[in-house]
Amino acid sequence: xxxxxxxxxxxAFSGGVRSQDVAPEALLGTFEGPLVIGRDSMTLAFxxxxxxxxxxxxxxxAAMGIYGMPADSVxxxxxxxxxxxxxxxxxxxxxxxxxxxxxxVQRIDGDWFQYSEMVPVILLxxxxxxx
Numbered sequence: 001x002x003x004x005x006x007x008x009x010x011x012a013f014s015g016g017v018r019s020q021d022v023a024p025e026a027l028l029g030t031f032e033g034p035l036v037i038g039r040d041s042m043t044l045a046f047x048x049x050x051x052x053x054x055x056x057x058x059x060x061x062a063a064m065g066i067y068g069m070p071a072d073s074v075x076x077x078x079x080x081x082x083x084x085x086x087x088x089x090x091x092x093x094x095x096x097x098x099x100x101x102x103x104x105v106q107r108i109d110g111d112w113f114q115y116s117e118m119v120p121v122i123l124l125x126x127x128x129x130x131x
Contacts, residue, residue: 022096024048024055024076026105031123032130035061035112044112044121045129046083046092048074057083059090062131081108090114094123 032045042063049056057071073084076096083092094110108123 021078022076022098022105023103024050026098026103027055027076027081027096030060030126030128031105031108032126033121033123035119035121037117037119043129043131045126045131046071046123047129059083059085059088060129060131081110088114092121094121 027048028050030045030047032043035042035044040063042061044064045060047058047060047068049058055074055076057074058068059066059071060068069085069088071083071085072087073082075082079096079098081092081094081096084090091113092110093113094108096105097107097109098104099106105125107125110121110123112119112121
């Protein structure tokens with residue numbers, strides 16, 4: 001009976017615990033990975049920067065002929081990022097995977113959603129787009 005009471009207390013108090021918000025600065029830089037649609041594979045990259053205190057992103061993909069297309073909106077909430085580029089009918093949402101300190105993004109596990117098709121994408125930090 002004592003165990004049940006302790007378990008109930010733990011459950012009651014753990015419901016209000018939220019993951020810590022990631023500072024937008026943790027995303028600054030370039031993240032790159034393969035986009036595989038059917039038999040086609042292409043490399044894509046997002047470069048994140050801060051302008052006037054606002055997080056911005058640019059898309060790079062040599063296969064699509066895109067070299068620095070700015071995103072219309074970029075948002076970070078808790079450990080998630082959302083990037084929208086409506087003129088490409090594109091939305092990317094990803095879960096930020098942090099290092100042990102919680103200060104640096106090690107990878108982004110995301111979904112590329114374009115033209116009613118969703119494709120999983122893993123982006124890793126790089127110094128600059130490799131193409």
